[in-house]
Amino acid sequence: MRDHPPCFQWFRVTALVLGLIAVTAGSAAGADKPNVVLMLADNLGYGDLSVYNDGIRGYRTPRIDRLASEGLRFTQFLVEPGCTPSRAALQTGRYSVRSGLSLVIVPGTPNTLQSREVTLGELFKSVGYSTAYFGKWHLGPEPQSLATAQGYDEWRIGFYGTSDVAQYEQDMLRNKMPAPMIEAVKANYSIFEVTEPGGKPEILRPYTTEYRKRIEGDIATAAIDYIERKTAKGERFFMHIGWTRPHFPNLVTEEFENKSGIGRYGDSLLEHDYQIGRVLDAIEKASIEDDTIVIWISDNGPTRTTANLEELNMGSTGPFTGELGDGREGSIRTAGMIKWPGRIEPGVSNEMISIHDFFPTLARIIGADVPDDRPIDGVDQTDWLLGRQEESNRESLITFVGDRIVAVRWKQLRFYPVSFVPQPTNPGMMGYGAAMLEHAGYPNMFNIEADPREERPIIDSAAWAVGEYLRVVAEYRASLKDHPNPPAFSMTDFRR
Numbered sequence: 001m002r003d004h005p006p007c008f009q010w011f012r013v014t015a016l017v018l019g020l021i022a023v024t025a026g027s028a029a030g031a032d033k034p035n036v037v038l039m040l041a042d043n044l045g046y047g048d049l050s051v052y053n054d055g056i057r058g059y060r061t062p063r064i065d066r067l068a069s070e071g072l073r074f075t076q077f078l079v080e081p082g083c084t085p086s087r088a089a090l091q092t093g094r095y096s097v098r099s100g101l102s103l104v105i106v107p108g109t110p111n112t113l114q115s116r117e118v119t120l121g122e123l124f125k126s127v128g129y130s131t132a133y134f135g136k137w138h139l140g141p142e143p144q145s146l147a148t149a150q151g152y153d154e155w156r157i158g159f160y161g162t163s164d165v166a167q168y169e170q171d172m173l174r175n176k177m178p179a180p181m182i183e184a185v186k187a188n189y190s191i192f193e194v195t196e197p198g199g200k201p202e203i204l205r206p207y208t209t210e211y212r213k214r215i216e217g218d219i220a221t222a223a224i225d226y227i228e229r230k231t232a233k234g235e236r237f238f239m240h241i242g243w244t245r246p247h248f249p250n251l252v253t254e255e256f257e258n259k260s261g262i263g264r265y266g267d268s269l270l271e272h273d274y275q276i277g278r279v280l281d282a283i284e285k286a287s288i289e290d291d292t293i294v295i296w297i298s299d300n301g302p303t304r305t306t307a308n309l310e311e312l313n314m315g316s317t318g319p320f321t322g323e324l325g326d327g328r329e330g331s332i333r334t335a336g337m338i339k340w341p342g343r344i345e346p347g348v349s350n351e352m353i354s355i356h357d358f359f360p361t362l363a364r365i366i367g368a369d370v371p372d373d374r375p376i377d378g379v380d381q382t383d384w385l386l387g388r389q390e391e392s393n394r395e396s397l398i399t400f401v402g403d404r405i406v407a408v409r410w411k412q413l414r415f416y417p418v419s420f421v422p423q424p425t426n427p428g429m430m431g432y433g434a435a436m437l438e439h440a441g442y443p444n445m446f447n448i449e450a451d452p453r454e455e456r457p458i459i460d461s462a463a464w465a466v467g468e469y470l471r472v473v474a475e476y477r478a479s480l481k482d483h484p485n486p487p488a489f490s491m492t493d494f495r496r
């Protein structure tokens with residue numbers, strides 16, 4: 001650290017004292033430690049909500065649209081290309097590759113969430129919040145990986161993996177698998193609850209196709225119960241909900257069947273919207289609305305070619321190409337919004353924010369310490385969100401698949417060291433079913449503002465920007481010197 005002249009030292013001490021007074025005054029007013037409700041949709045695309053698509057798909061999502069109108073809606077919210085990677089990034093504020101979680105979880109490997117990671121739950125616990133997790137986690141079933149081993153006091157309507165496990169039983173029956181094997185597989189994918197930190201999961205029921213219809217409603221009911229319990233005790237809380245929709249299979253209750261006009265993917269969106277509305281109503285009813293930050297975000301783009309047949313190409317990426325699992329814009333740019341009455345001005349912003357940024361931003365808001373013994377890739381966006389500055393603090397983002405850098409964003413430019421191409425299936429699979437094509441030494445480039453569909457490569461006219469691409473990659477690679485990544489697991493590359 002640089003030495004400062006004495007007058008500057010005096011200024012720093014004075015500023016510190018004034019800062020302490022400000023913090024004390026704020027705490028007395030109770031305004032600096034809001035409740036935080038963080039809601040994560042599963043595989044919802046940029047063009048799936050009516051507030052993003054202007055209702056052109058016929059149906060409306062009125063409750064999320066209203067939340068958007070009361071808060072700040074992001075049109076450049078970036079994530080990682082898959083459930084596990086994005087959730088790891090959200091929990092830790094770090095590129096998922098740093099915790100070996102840049103592909104889907106495989107239980108029994110070291111690639112599940114490890115104790116050494118510091119999660120959002122642990123941040124909130126460190127400053128005295130009550131914390132709870134609901135629904136889908138997808139960061140591993142190992143004891144150290146559970147939400148309740150990672151800073152959350154309780155975990156309701158819990159499951160480890162993804163909602164497609166609801167289809168396994170029928171598929172195994174179709175394939176004449178023996179009954180004991182079916183029962184063993186089902187037991188791995190049950191719905192459970194953990195009622196205390198470090199507690200043992202208590203199995204509630206198997207996650208079947210029938211229960212797939214009801215789970216979103218049960219998650220909402222458990223979340224509402226939590227809000228009522230915590231407000232009755234006057235406790236500050238951090239509530240994190242891993243919703244299940246519109247991840248396939250999108251089976252819904254009778255109430256929502258054929259309601260959207262576009263089939264069950266749309267019906268599922270309507271149910272998701274309805275259940276969000278129930279939770280928002282509970283916040284209002286508990287009279288904590290003005291003192292509660294509500295964040296609603298999706299974890300990644302939708303499945304299109306990799307969904308099951310009934311839902312093929314139903315998820316919408318809006319104007320962008322790509323889908324869950326590949327590195328293109330539609331995979332990593334999705335819907336998101338934040339509401340904090342009286343603090344965050346309602347509106348719409350095209351400034352860049354990524355899922356990693358919530359970790360340092362929420363830490364700043366609640367006065368928690370961000371770990372300084374490891375690289376943190378999220379940036380603190382508080383000043384931008386609170387309107388103290390025009391621009392966000394982010395201008396680049398790297399996208400990984402496994403241990404590979406597959407795309408780099410810098411300002412409005414996208415760089416690709418590889419190309420994603422469809423598998424020769426019918427239909428050709430992209431997204432997590434795509435193949436990756438090695439480039440012969442030069443990246444591909446697109447201007448996402450001039451060309452949202454990424455149809456016109458610009459390496460011929462914009463090679464001046466390659467230096468920025470290399471700088472972003474070099475800065476990340478420099479951080480690996482003292483903090484090497486654990487080996488990334490791959491189900492297709494066994495050379496390491």
Ligand SMILES: [Ca+2]
Nearest residue numbers: 042043083299
């Ligand atoms: Ca997902």
